Amino acid sequence: MASNPFLLAADNDPRLLPLLRAHPSLASSQDDHGYSVMHAAASYNHLDLLRTLVNEFHVNVDLVDEDGETALFVAETVDCAKLLVEELHANITIRNEEGKTAREKVVEEGDFPEVAVYLRMKELEAQVNGLRSEAGTNGVHAPPPLPEGLSVNIGSMAPEEVGEVVDPVFKQRIEELAAREDFQSEEGQWQLRELVTEALRGEVNERDVRQRTS
Structure with a gap:
């Protein structure tokens, strides 16, 4: 459990970056549902981790899960969305398997x-x-x-x-x-x-x- 990069990313655990530097391929890895370290970092608003994943490990900011959703789809704060879009150049036009953009999904769910x-x-x-x-x-x-x-x-x-x-x-x-x-x-x-x-x-x-x- 301690070496699971998705759990470490969710907690922004200090052990994550040494693990990724020792095994760089883990930075872009995805579980059986397409969930990635990028998704975890965005979901839990770990902005510096998102920067590191894209800038140091060259993870695709538009990496999609099994639902066709990128990290932008799980952003819960304006700061996170702004970082993804304006600094890391996430694509706001990507549509998930239901044909919705990140904005349309957020509107539908009404949470943020x-x-x-x-x-x-x-x-x-x-x-x-x-x-x-x-x-x-x-x-x-x-x-x-x-x-x-x-x-x-x-x-x-x-x-x-x-x-x-x-x-x-x-x-x-x-x-x-x-x-x-x-x-x-x-x-x-x-x-x-x-x-x-x-x-x-x-x-x-x-x-x-x-x-x-x-």
């Missing part, structure tokens, strides 16, 4: 709404970055970077709002803006910036849709 909101923010950011990239590819001046110093109250959005309200509204509004002839102009870029700021703050809601379609 802060993590769901954080992941939704990263999805919105990726959508806008993709739009900016496409504009640049077409020889058009891309919109400016996302707002700096943006403060997000992650307690202001319910889990169901993350998946059911923001998605269609943001998609509709950004498509409308991108279709405008003045999208590349200073005014169009300013409106894109304002739209992203609204979306990240959770200010886009169903009422906006009714007002725009009435």
